[in-house]
Amino acid sequence: MYHCFSGEGNTEIILETLLTYSALENSPIEQEDFPVEFSACSGEDALENDHCGTDDSNDQDYKDTFSEKDKKLLTLVEMGFSVEEAAAAIDRCGLDAQVLELADSIHAAQMAEEPDETGLNPRFMTSDEFGHCSERKRRRVVTEQRKLKRSCLPRRRRDYVRKCPVDVDDAPMAIPKPMIGFGLPFEKCTTRRILPDSAIGPPYFYYENVALAPKGVWDTISRFLYDIEPEFVDSKYFCASARKRAYIHNLPIDNRFPLLPIPPKTIQEALPMTKKWWPKWDKRTQLNCLQTCIASAKLTERIRKALEGCDDLPPPQVQEYVLGECRKWNLVWVGHHKVAPLEPDELEMLLGFPSNHTRGGGISRTERYRSLGNSFQVNTVAFHLSVLKKMFPNGINLLSLFSGIGGAEVALHRLGIPLKTVVSVEKSKINRNIMRSWWEQTNQKGNLIDLDDVQQLSGDKLEKLMKLYGGFDLVVGGSPCNNLTGSNRYTRDGLEGQHSSLFYDYFRILDLVKCIMARNS
DNA sequence: CTGATAATGATTGAATAG
DNA sequence: CTATTCAATCATTATCAG
Structure with a gap:
């Protein structure tokens, strides 16, 4: 998946890329019995290919070298359509057509071709649906005709449909109620789960975003993050304010423990x-x-x-x-x-930060609200990360993407897990200052390396960092929710939105770390 | 230019009613 | 069962004062 484009995009390279994407997307169809593996790096032959860790480019970079048409092609293929379907749709609708328009067009074409079959591209399916079809889902088929009219998602391929005749358009990823994830402190909880082989570390990773995202978003995120089911948790069980979030991670879930003191919940x-x-x-x-x-x-x-x-x-x-x-x-x-x-200080308290965490250092009141509103709830995250304490008594190396005001760092510190080297990537200068200030205030002994842009974090750079400081034990990140959250009236564009699409960089970087760790083990 | 202020619905799923 | 109502939601934009 990580190709190096030296010059401007020419047709052959684009086509090659598109075919590579296409092959990756379609591979699960051929191997129905196995968990989906979208990572080009984590296969058996990943090390021979030498694509990992030695390549500076990323998706965004080489996409920028494409023409408008090629970008649309690439986007459509990323959505799960074949190159042929995408090209045909652009021919039909013209170059000015929006991507969603094009997707609808393909959808319509598929309808015409296979009028009785419904479904979506496997990339948009839950792992649940690879195995069996629940009774809940069968019920939904009744209402799918109505919903299909609005659908702009790609449909499942013909050869797959027969095995799993279920429409994913209708809330495939159900949010459990109550929203307590694998369990709360001082209560019985699920102690075991089966992770796909490709999901198992090192490194451990922890990804977070809003639970109430538009339909299909968590299916896509889960598909990229090695088919791990999201853990839906509402922070109202950890503090006095609600915070409905989903977390995808490959951490053990038994013997978790909470931060002390337990915060008030009213x-x-x-x-x-x-x-x-x-x-x-x-x-x-x-x-x-x-x-x-x-x-x-x-x-x-x-x-x-x-x-x-x-x-x-x-x-x-x-x-x-x-x-x-x-x-x-x-x-x-x-x-x-x-x-x-x-x-603001009440927000800090409710979110589990030390008071005045975001105060001073030139930060304005408005910016304080913004930074705090975008942050983790520390007690919630710490509960999930607490299992690391026994495993890393000498501390961890942390790669923190979209660090914000350092929710993960504060959580680990409050857990008593020493921070050896922290590579923190955060766009906002203000937030980097807050993090640096906290680092000094708490007398951290490790190294804090702060970077600006996840898109600039190449495999090459990662490899150098890891060579210098050792591998990463944990990769955390909550990518931007701007285009996912219901609060956004203007640009709630879903996972492909301007900011929220940086999720793909989280995946890219995580997968690179995985590759490099595997090679150096 | 920064910072403060105020106004700006839609998309969901769940609950309820019929 | 369908239709309706209820409820929640890591925000963006325009504007103004300094």
Whole structure:
């Protein structure tokens, strides 16, 4: 998958790339009984090919050298269509057609060709569906006709359909309820799971993103990350605010332990000063997800006006309005008829960071909210990472992608796992400063190497780092959720969105590390 | 230029009603 | 069973003041 393009894109190289993609995409169809392996590097012959670790280019780089048509071709092939299908669609719709338009066109063509068969490309299927079809899924077939109209996803190939006649368009990746992952602290939990061979470390890895992403996103992410089922966890079981996230990792899941002290899980305990002002008719005991923006002063003023003159029990209409806004904006009671958004230090506390973690050093209040809203919930992540403590008593080397304000680092530190070398990749200068500041404040003895851009982190660079400091024991990262989260009204474009597509760099880098680790073992 | 402020719905799944 | 309602959601953009 990692080709080196020296010059500008010529047709042959593009075609070769497309065919390589195509071959990779289609391979699981031929070997139905095996877990999907999209990594070009982790096969038996990966080391002979010498593609890993010696190549500076990445997907984004060489995509930029392509023409518009080639980019669209490549995108369509990445979506799971064949080169022929993609080319034909571009011919039909013209060069100006959007990718989704083209995908729909292919979809329509496939419908015409095989009118009775439904399904999607295997890349968009859950591993569940490779084995068996659940009773739930059968029920969905009834409603699929209606949904197919909106579908812009590629369809499964003919030879595969018969084995698994299930439409993936309709919520293939069900989120378990309650959203507790493999178990919570002090409770019984699943202690064992089977990981595909290709998923097993070294290195250990830990990937995070929003649970409530658009349909199909987690299927794709899971498919790339070695077919591991996501662990869906809501941080409301770890602190006083909700945070619905999914984590894909290859860590053991038995003998986890939580950080101490255990944080309070109700608003009233976490923010005691709000208790005396909290009205009886506001039944909230926990906060919703902490986000990057807070309510305007105008809004809290409107709420105060709405409550003005009311006694202890406002009219139902007013209650409904106030409660709705309080839930939407995570407002808390700080006075009589007075609500307010959370302060930055309260966010820090709720997310499990030391207070003032993001304070000072030239960071503005607005940026503080942004950085905190984008961060891990430390107690949740630490619970998952706690299994590493016994395994690495002398500390770990960490590769941290999209580090943000260092949620993973703080979690490991609070677990008492020494940080030997941390290579941290983070776009935001502000966040890098916060991380560096924390590194110094906590008297870390290891090395902190901070880099700017994941896209610039080549196999070559990785290899040099690993030669210098030893391999990585853990690769963590939560790639951008901008284009996935429901909060985004403007550019919720899914995994192929401008920022969220950096997930593919997480995979690229993880796979490179895997290759280099395998070769050096 | 930075920083603060305020306004801006849609996509989901779950719950409920019919 | 379908149809409707409810509820949550790691944000973007425009604007203004300094």
